[in-house]
Amino acid sequence: MISLLKRHTGKLFLVLLLLAWCAILLAQPALGNLIKEFGLFSGLGIIGAIFANATGAGGGVVFVPFFNYLSFSAQSVVATSFAIQCCGMTAGALTWAAYYQRQHKQDGYWKALPSALLLTVPSSICGIGFAQYSSQSKLLLAHLWGGAHNLHIAFGSFSILLAIAIFASIPLMKRTHFKKDLHTKDLLLLPFIGFVGGIITAWLSVGVGELVAVYLIIRGFNVTMSIAVAVILSAFTVWSALPYHIFVSESVVWQVVLFAGAGAIIGGVIAKYVVLAFSVQRLKLFFGLWVLILGVTSLPIL
Template sequence: MISFFKRQTGKLIVVLLLFIWCGLWLAQPAPIELVKEFGLFSGLGVIGAIFANATGAGGGVVFVPFFNYLSFSPQSVVATSFAIQCCGMTAGALTWAAYYKRQHKYDGYWQALPSALMLTIPSSICGIGFAQYSSQSKLLLEHLWGGANNLHIAFGSFSILLAIAIFASIPLMKRTHFIKELQTKDLVFLPFIGFLGGIITAWLSVGVGELVAVYLIIRGFNVTMSIAVAVILSAFTVWSALPYHAFINPSVVWQVVLFAGAGAIIGGMIAKYVVLAFSVQRLKLFFGMWVLILGVTSLPIL
């Protein structure tokens, strides 16, 4: 009996999540009207989570411009994106962690994964805390981009830089031999990137996963392992950021999260198979073009 439950753990979790979702949906005042108004956000959640968990980038690169288009307030854009990513990135992180445990736990090219996470998760959470609770962070944001109301400019600038970094890393993905262990300079750079990425993520709901993934790829680590690190790191980061937006400065559009979050869980679960089924170079090229287009269209250059 115990072995049966172990084999069926994944299915049981999915069934449990389905029951929880149905309970939350039916608890709403007008569930049918809610589906009519917000149901299509499920598709957005699926797409965003597939991109996020298949490339190591956060789902915010999909959610932020879409919510800006819908004229959400800057606070609601970031807060709602975080809440959706808590669903999708968690599903993706659990999927990648299970894949690592089953197939790559003793793989030399994957042995840097636990160490990379230990170096980046605490520093990323510290970056989130600094950005959300420090007055110096708000002054820095005002100085760089003129405050939260210029979110679209900050997002566009970061997206263009990210796209350039993605394109620059594509030729490196043709390697057949990879670095196996973190070196001394990684012990310095990874926490720094994690902290800086945490700050950027708190402002834009994207940042830390992308930066760490690109760094690891440029350094010569296994590409798929780098993506797994980025996804698991992003899951911890977005969960650490959500309490601020849920309790201290409430600005989450929960009706959107109810449907987009459900889609994000599905996307997070299937993203790994997208990575393993298609060329990583093509995924990165497509994703880089997508991010570049979003970045350019977010800037007031027209």
């Protein structure tokens, strides 16, 4: 019985999450009006989570521009995106972790996954903490982009740079032989990327997963393994960022999260199958073009 529970821990957690969502939904007043006004956000959650968990990028690349379009405040854009990602990235992380345990635990090409997470998760959480609670972070944000009210400019600039990095990494995905072990420079660079990525993620709700995935791919590690690392890392990161927005900024739009979060759980579960069913190069090319378009349209030049 215990071994059976261990094998299906992820599925059990998702079932419990679904039951909790149903209970919360049924407890809402004026349920019909709530579904009518916010129900379509479920589709947004599914799309965002599929992109996020199939490419290693955070769902913020979908949620942030959409919420900006709806004229959410800068704080609410980031806070609501984090809350939705806590649902989608958790579902995706559990799915990828179970896939690793069942099929790749003894695979040499996936050998670096636990070490990469140990190097990036703590540093990413430290970056989140620095960005959210340090006054120096606010000064740095103001110096770079003129403050949180210029979120669209920061998001646009980062998206364009990310798209360029994605396009640059696509030719490397044709490799058939990959690195198996982290080298000395990886032991130094991965925590640094995790910390900087955590700071960027706290500001934009995207960053650390994308940066780590691109780095691992460029370094020559297995592409699917790199995506799995990015997804699991992002799940830890967004959960560490959410308490600030619940208890300090109080900016989460919970009605949106209720529906988009449920969609994100579905997207997070099926994203792995999207990666395994389609060419990774095509997924990255499509995703890179999407991110580039979002980045350009977020800038005030248009």
